[in-house]
Amino acid sequence: MGLTITKEIISKFDVPGPRYTSYPTAPEWSQAVTPAIYRTKLKDFEKTQKTLSLYVHIPFCEQLCYYCGCNVAIRPNDVKHGDEYLKFLFKEIDLIRDVIGKKREVRQLHWGGGTPTYLTEDQMSELFDKIAENFKIDFDGEVAIEVDPRTINASKLQILRQLGFNRLSMGIQDFNPAVQKTVNRIQDFKLVSEITQLLRELKFHSINYDLIYGLPHQTRKSFEQTIDQTIALHPDRIALYSFAYVPWLKKHQTKMPADTFPSNNEKLEIFLQAREQLIEAGYLSIAMDHFALQTDEMAKAFVEGKLYRNFMGYTVKPADEYIGFGVSSIGFLENTYIQNHKTLPEYYKALDQNELPIERGKVLSSDDEMRRWVISHLMCRLEIDKKQFTDRFHLNFDEYFTSEEIHIANCLRDRLLYVDQDKLKASELGKIFIRNICMGFDQYLQKAKSQHRFSKTI
Ligand SMILES: C[S@@+](CC[C@H](N)C(=O)[O-])C[C@H]1O[C@@H](n2cnc3c(N)ncnc32)[C@H](O)[C@@H]1O
Ligand code: SF4
Known part of the structure; x- marks a missing residue:
């Protein structure tokens, strides 16, 4: 192998x-x-x-x-x-x-x-x-x-x-x-x-x-x-x-x-x-x-x-x-996640009342937007291009993510990530455990760990 x-x-x-x-x-x-x-x-x-x-x-x-x-x-x-x-x-x-x-x-x-x-x-x-x-x-x-x-x-x-x-x-x-x-x-x-x-x-x-x-x-x-x-x-x-x-x-x-x-x-x-x-x-x-x-x-x-x-x-x-249509569907519009009711009776009831059948959602803060960008680039491109981050948000990546310094250092030490000029790139091991790299940029996770349960990363 x-x-x-x-x-x-x-x-x-x-x-x-x-x-x-x-x-x-x-x-x-x-x-x-x-x-x-x-x-x-x-x-x-x-x-x-x-x-x-x-x-x-x-x-x-x-x-x-x-x-x-x-x-x-x-x-x-x-x-x-x-x-x-x-x-x-x-x-x-x-x-x-x-x-x-x-x-x-x-x-x-x-x-x-x-x-x-x-x-x-x-x-x-x-x-x-x-x-x-x-x-x-x-x-x-x-x-x-x-x-x-x-x-x-x-x-x-x-x-x-x-x-x-x-x-x-x-x-x-x-x-x-x-x-x-x-x-x-x-x-x-x-x-x-x-x-x-x-x-x-x-x-x-x-x-x-x-x-x-x-x-x-x-x-x-x-x-x-x-x-x-x-x-x-x-x-x-x-x-x-x-x-x-x-x-x-x-x-x-x-x-x-x-x-x-x-x-x-x-x-x-x-x-x-x-x-x-x-x-x-x-x-x-x-x-x-x-x-x-x-x-x-x-x-x-x-x-x-x-x-x-x-x-x-x-x-x-x-x-x-x-835009998502139908029971439980999800949309993302104007920086806001929107999810419909997850059960048929609730979905039908809202529409019977001529109401948009929304159950919950999340309006993104500017911090959410930046972290979303980083996580999405890791998931899709397997890398973070710091220069692209600056072009997009007019902020210096290293200065903005000072709290993540230790996480990044750990990922480099564990050989999940390596540095290539302005980029942090996932190694072969990092590609397999890409979610673990993302988790360090997820500022809700520490709080969530005690409240929510997720399936294993692999
Ligand atoms: C909506 S289904 C696909 C269409 C159709 N319902 C079917 O099963 O043929 C979406 C896919 O989600 C995946 N899936 C469903 N439950 C899963 C689970 N607990 N863990 C991982 N993948 C799952 C399956 O691979 C499934 O094909
Ligand atoms: S129950 Fe089976 S067929 Fe139906 S959505 Fe789930 S995986 Fe697909």
Whole structure:
């Protein structure tokens, strides 16, 4: 293996920590951000020419995967659930459109879940049309959807492509039958292979597979095979997620017997082996847990330092602002995080009262903005360019982050970071433990440590 990671290193760095899809992280958000505040932010946005990224959350799945950490609502396959949901989603779109006025340009549209393909073909078409009526979708931008291979067929895929989706992400997780059985997700390799073939015929620009390491019954050997099978199908991108075990938030995770999980040490070995296999097969390791073929635009963007990160993962087409639609969805507008209600009854109730269905959020202070910049650069570019920081904020990096001097010195001593002229760059070890580097710039974390719980960094 290229990297030697000892048990000492693991016990030192594999500590609970956030994934930094946002900064400040979600536990810091509060009900201080109300529907009225969101309305003001939307009005501020209305006066600008800024572009948008839209996220649409469809929470439904027919069957619960026991590892799942997403916001889901398990429902049988019955058209009435989607119909009811769309009614409220359309109302939310109308409410927002009323405030922001004219049709705004959307550079990135992403449907996530849950399982967007839980919806019928008609429902998906209706939803897409509703969005296209209210926003100017850039079809050369990212029009992406998350798909559960167990819920699609050729006809549904054709509709998606006709509607304008050009990128597609599939939940795979693991091909091993014992793992699949324990996590309550039986999904045949043949099915995935056939769907991938169909996607190629339909000329989707980019196909992503989600895999998870750290699941029950996984071993280095079993996951080696899953990765070999993955490589054989040649997806353009792979998200290799660390299993987030958060049973205090997701009680259903306790349905998986604790003694079936790989140890921390094994989990890291599984990851390192998978990483090496993917790199050997020609994938570029992109930032933390993503891999892409060198031909994929994400790999190119990473090499050129043009990769960005938001709640939907990494993106090459960043918009100025983000609006989230649907239960639990998150937006970022005018320096403010906004999150919708997380349960369907609350989400429906707010919309019934013609209110924007906001549960909480966070208005960023200027300090938050600077730390967000630093953390996002670490996560996307694996480096901090002090000169760029100064250009952006008109402040000297070393003078501003004096309280972080010791953390930076520790990272240099532990060889997570090294100095290259005006830059602090992550080493190979630092790339694996990038979240640990970020954690030192997270000024809420010390306070949060005693109050909030996160999954392990690896
Ligand atoms: C919304 S799902 C993808 C679409 C569809 N629902 C499916 O599962 O096929 C998003 C992805 O989150 C990842 N995920 C879910 N729960 C997770 C957990 N507890 N830890 C790490 N990754 C998780 C899985 O890889 C999953 O594919
Ligand atoms: S992993 Fe996907 S299909 Fe499984 S429960 Fe979660 S959102 Fe639904």
